[in-house]
Amino acid sequence: MATKGIEIDELFYGTVTVGERGQIVVPAQARADLDINPGDKLLVFGHPHRIGLMIANVANVSRITILLERTIEQMRKHINELDDTDE
Numbered sequence: 001m002a003t004k005g006i007e008i009d010e011l012f013y014g015t016v017t018v019g020e021r022g023q024i025v026v027p028a029q030a031r032a033d034l035d036i037n038p039g040d041k042l043l044v045f046g047h048p049h050r051i052g053l054m055i056a057n058v059a060n061v062s063r064i065t066i067l068l069e070r071t072i073e074q075m076r077k078h079i080n081e082l083d084d085t086d087e
Contacts, residue, residue, distance in 0.1 A: 026055075 013030040026036060034057070036042070041058040 013027040016024040016027065018024055030036070036057060043056045043058055043061055045054040045056070047053070
């Protein structure tokens with residue numbers, strides 16, 4: 001099964017064990033592949049049906065947010081231009 005050209009087994013990094021303090025270790029290969037380094041801040045999201053977690057690097061989320069804000073602003077300008085031509 002492929003996801004956008006990536007095989008599902010390429011997305012699986014193994015298992016981790018939750019320690020006494022609730023900590024997990026991100027597997028070395030995942031850290032290398034995803035450029036996760038000591039000191040990086042990670043966001044942790046829960047699935048809406050409480051079936052799992054998603055972890056994302058804050059720096060990447062910040063970049064995506066900036067791109068989305070720019071895209072939304074371009075869309076607003078386009079919509080305003082359309083509204084102006086309707087008058």
